[in-house]
Amino acid sequence: MKDLHIYNTLKRKKQKFEPINTPHVGMYVCGPTVYGDGHLGHARAAITFDVVFRYLKFLGYKVRYVSNITDVGHLENDADSGEDKIQKKAQLEQLEPMEVVQFYTNRYHENMRNLNVLRPSIEPHASGHIPEQIELVEKIMKNGYAYQSNGSVYFDVLKYNNEHNYGVLSGRKVEDLYETTRELDGQKEKRNSFDFALWKKADKKHLMHWKSQWSEGYPGWHLECSAMGQKYLGEKFDIHGGGLDLQFPHHESEIAQSVAAYGQEPVKYWMHNNLITINGQKMSKSLNNFITLFDLFSGNSDLLEKNYSPMTVRFFILQAHYRSPLDFSNEALKASEKGYLRLMKAAETLQKLTPAKKSTIKVAEIISKATDAINDDFNTPIFISVLFDAVKIINSVNDGKETLNAADLKKLQEFFSSYTHDVLGLLPLEKSAETDSDLTNDLIKTILEVRLNAKNNKDFTTSDLIRDKLLELGVLVKDKKDGFDWEIKKS
RNA sequence: GGUGACUUGGCCGAGCGGUUAGGCACUGGUCUGCAAAACCAGCUACGGCGGUUCGAAUCCGCCAGUCACCUCCA
Structure with a gap:
């Protein structure tokens, strides 16, 4: 593929990537909720979209990459139904809520730096955009797609669905949602069980709340992305990414909110990365089967036989396609570690090779195979397999079994450093x-x-x-x- | 129950109708004083049963199993 193609969840197929306003690209990715340490799953999302960000920049686009920090806290649905995550953690640790937020934000950033994930262009906090969110609720109400009930504001899904399609992204039908929504806090205030909160009235114990015309409360959890995406990227932007588990209801609701407020769908290309599994089950906080990134790097977990370097983890993630599930195991990580070392050693060797009169290798062919792979919906595993073909060549040249002329050698060196380091974000072996x-x-x-x-x-x-x-x-x-x-x- | 996805060799993981993906492990060889490293070669699989086709891991049907979403989640 000569041009970049992206799998668009909205259309359920790969499409040629054509920005709305070339050469500018707007990209929004749902970031972490900072009430705990990030785990392998967070790393996958971050690395997936880091590669997207890097490659778009590499292609020459001027990218504004916005990724939020969710620090408002939203409903948690376990035995302590209705509690706010950040509030709960704050009480537990006797800290100010914002202290908790800052603590985990710092630690998240540390993880990302280790993984060589570039910082987004803008990293807005939900708590810093309450007025924008209130304004969005007002717009949706004014347009008739929301109603007030007992100090809270809910999105009228049924009304919206009559005129639009609540389900464009996830393929769901509203009729099917009737029986499947479980009892949640505030259920009786809603017209329908599947209506979702735009603004929620805070109860007395709730620590994080803001003033609004409806009540002292806090914004609904789909709202921040709509509000901040619109603020920094406009009413319609190019790419919106996030984990597969956010597709419904989070992203579906985002679309509904934007259409209700601005009359148009907010995003041209929706991208969803698949999840990391462990023993075939998804790794998640709620299942409590996650491995934090700090543990992974230090080896401090019963699930780990040893520690794995951030670059091993990055390489492991890139060895699978982002839309496929990826199963964690020590064996797989160890295999990635060895492969990564081999790749990087070859990259070092490549810099030391001496050119010959003529080439016995078709370098251009290798490079075009590799770029085709990355253009095909960021197929990094294929891309890496081509890199390993190049590793064989590099080693053969080093052994005197094959030769490269000066032009080809330079081409291969430039290709390796630009794609391996700049696009995949793999750092060379650390020198002690x-x-x-x-x-x-x-x-x-x-x-x-x-x-x-x-x-x-x-x-x-x-x-x-x-x-x-x-x-x-x-x-x-x-x-x-x-x-x-x-x-x-x-x- | 509704919706969607998946099942590939010892392990991980590509594949989108016809070429050996690749990595790791293993075995043999080259190199070496011996090793190591590197290289070469081998191990050649697609859950089951049918169907379409000259030809299917790849398309269709049925069966079995696994998972995800429908509740916060990357």
Whole structure:
């Protein structure tokens, strides 16, 4: 594929990506609710759309990427029905709600930095956009799609559905929703069970609330994305992303709110990433089977056999297509770790290759195969498989079995660094402090020259002793035809 | 109950009617004084039963199993 194609959930097919106002692209992605640490599932969403963001920029688009921080807290439906998540956590930890919010926001950012996820252009907080949300509720009411009941405001789904389609995104039919909605707080105030809150009156114990003409309360949970998306990206923008589990009712309701307020659907391309499963079940906070990113990086969990570096995790996620479910297992992570190391070592080798007179490899073919893959709805697993084809070539050239001319070598080097680093966001292997030190490098080199000398004199006792001693120190010696190479092993 | 998705070799994971995806593991070989690294080769699968087709992992039907959404969730 020459042009970028994106699978649009709204149309249920891949479509050529054509921005509404080229070269500008507006993209909105539902961000985390900051009442706890992020887990592998959050990483998948963040990395999926990070690659989208990176690739669009790489293609030359001017992208405004907005991703919200949900800090208002919304209804939680377990035994403590009606409690606000952030409020609950605040009481538990005896903190100010905003202190909880700040704490977990900081930790989320730390995780994202480790995963090499670029910060969005704008990262708006729901709590900082209460007036905008109130204004949106007013608009929807004025247009007749909402009603007030006991201090709360609800969206009139039935009325909306008569004129539009509540279900365009998720394929649901309102008739089918009658029997399937369970008893929720405030159910009796609604005309229909599937009506959703735009504004909710806060009870006395509720810590987070704001003044409005209807009541002292807080905004409904679909509202912030509609309000902030519209504020920063306009009434209609290009891409809206999020996890598959947000498709209904969250995104469906967002569409309804925007149509009710502005008379048009807010988004051209809807993208949904699939979920991470563990033992075949989705990883989620409510099922309590999640592994936080901090645990993953430190290895501190009964589910983990060891720790995995952020880049291993990133690579693991990119090895599956974003619309497929991805099952977590230690075996899979370990396989990704090895693969990532091999890929990055080849990237290092590539920089050291010397050009030959002519090429025995068709570099352009490889590059076009790879770009086709990423243009085909961000097919990173295929893309990576092509990278591994290139790894074979790089190693063969390094072994003198294949050759690349100067132009091809340069092409391949540029391709590797731009796509691997800029688009996929994979960082090169971390250099420990030692490797960066010239003195250490020179010392190792000197020692290995001594060893080479011993080897040439067939003094293998000495040469093996040096090799073993260096290995004990964490330096892995790799003999080559005409000398040696080494790497500092990570523990 | 309604809606949608999935079932691929030891493991992970692509595939969208006809070419070996790829990674990891394993086995054999090349290289090496021996190793390591690297390279080469092998292991060649598509839940079951039918159907369409010259040809199906890929389309259709039935059966079995798994999952997701319908409640906050990435």
